[in-house]
Amino acid sequence: MTAEYSKIIKVLEAIEGLEGDQAAAVAEACDIISDYDAACQSAARMTARYETTALAIKKDDFGYCCPTCGRWIRVPDSWCHWCGQRIEWDAIARDRYKEERNQRRTHRQ
Numbered sequence: 696m697t698a699e700y701s702k703i704i705k706v707l708e709a710i711e712g713l714e715g716d717q718a719a720a721v722a723e724a725c726d727i728i729s730d731y732d733a734a735c736q737s738a739a740r741m742t743a744r745y746e747t748t749a750l751a752i753k754k755d756d757f758g759y760c761c762p763t764c765g766r767w768i769r770v771p772d773s774w775c776h777w778c779g780q781r782i783e784w785d786a787i788a789r790d791r792y793k794e795e796r797n798q799r800r801t802h803r804q
C-alpha cells in the first residue's frame with residue numbers, strides 16, 4: 696500500500712469514541728481506500744505489461760512461454776492472453792511462423 700493511503704487509514708482508525716454506524720462507516724471507508732489502492736496498483740502493473748515488450752522464453756522445440764507469468768503462448772501473439780504482457784519474439788520464432796504461414800498458403804492453392 697502506498698504511504699499516502701496508509702497514513703489516511705491510520706488517521707481514520709485512530710479516531711476514538713466512534714460507535715455503531717459511525718464506527719462501521721469508518722471501517723468501511725478504510726476498506727474502500729485499501730481496495731482502491733490495490734486496484735490502482737493492479738492497473739499500473741497491467742498497463743506496464745501491456746506497453747513494455749518482453750522477449751518470449753523458448754521452452755522447447757514446440758513452444759514458448761511468457762516471460763512474466765510462465766504460461767504457454769503462441770507465435771505470433773502480440774500479448775500474453777493470460778497476464779497481458781506484451782511479447783517480443785526472437786528471430787527463430789518469427790522465421791518459423793512465416794515459414795509455416797507460407798506452407799499453409801501453398802497448400803490452399
Ligand SMILES: [Zn+2]
Binds near residue numbers: 776
Ligand atoms: Zn503471461
